[in-house]
Amino acid sequence: MNRFLLPVMLAAFFVIESVFVHLLPDGTFTSDRILVPRFLIIAIFFLTVYGNKQYGIIYGFVFGLLFDVFYTEILGIYLFLFPLMAYAVSKIMKVLQTNIVIVTIVSIIGVALLELGVYEMNFLIHRTDMNFPHFVSLRFLPTIILNLAFSIIAAYPLKRQFEKFAEHLTE
Template identity: 30%
Template sequence: MAKFYLPFFLLLLLVLEGVAVDFLPNSLVTGRWMIAAHWVLLYLVLISIFYDLENTYVSVLYAIVFGLMIDIVYTSVLGVYMFIYPLVVYGIHGLKKLLHTNFLVALVLSALAVALADTGIYIVYSFIGLTELPWQDYFYIRLIPTLLANVLFLLLIYPLTKPKLVKWSTERFNTSGKL
């Protein structure tokens, strides 16, 4: 059943990312800070940590599909998110193999994923000329607020998603007694 729930929740988060700015106070939105919601990426990281086994890459496949969907729906350049998200999720999947899966590791890996993805997107966009924000301004105006906002979102969804992802992983990949 999880194979239906995972894409459903990812699609829901994809839609909610577009209206995330409407949930923020006006002082944050109209101020100097630029906040990007990477909710799909956070859920992909949680899938990678708590759902995927060492030799399964469901999260990377979903990262490709939903990265392309983000490109189609929210950006003017196809392929940036479709390239960055799977690359970051694959890296997190590799790091997960080296660390014990607990809340602190999930928090650090999620923050690392958001930082890498947002910085990668900034580098690609600045290379092709879609943004002209200097690095120092990007760091203080965009990266730090984006990291903080996404970590807050992770703190909200972590207790709700971790038990379900572990349960669904056990149901899907447990092969004892099944042919």
């Protein structure tokens, strides 16, 4: 694996997250549901499990900082949560089998915890006034379903790519 391919691939996921909803045809989602693509963190989870734990945490830190700088007004939420979630996934996967189905399920649980953490932080600092049941129905469940679909589609290609990266590191 080319040493520039990993940062370029993760940067592509970073950009795709921001333009994903704009690329969908108008009227695809006529309801007031909020879909939040978390493709980057899913890729970081797969990197952590199939590639290298240290790289997963480092890229979680770097892209968490970039995410905070570009998309939020508060530095620290994603800067803290991305590497923390990558570390948690690496610890969970030491107990569980490194099966692609298990990694996909753990990734979706990681996305769910990330969404809950971001919501709670925004609620604590009064950046949102949305109550929890409204958050679950409006944003949480649609986000989980979208990211589950992405995970199912991208799991095998991500696994293969990061296994090649791990082989490249051992050489």
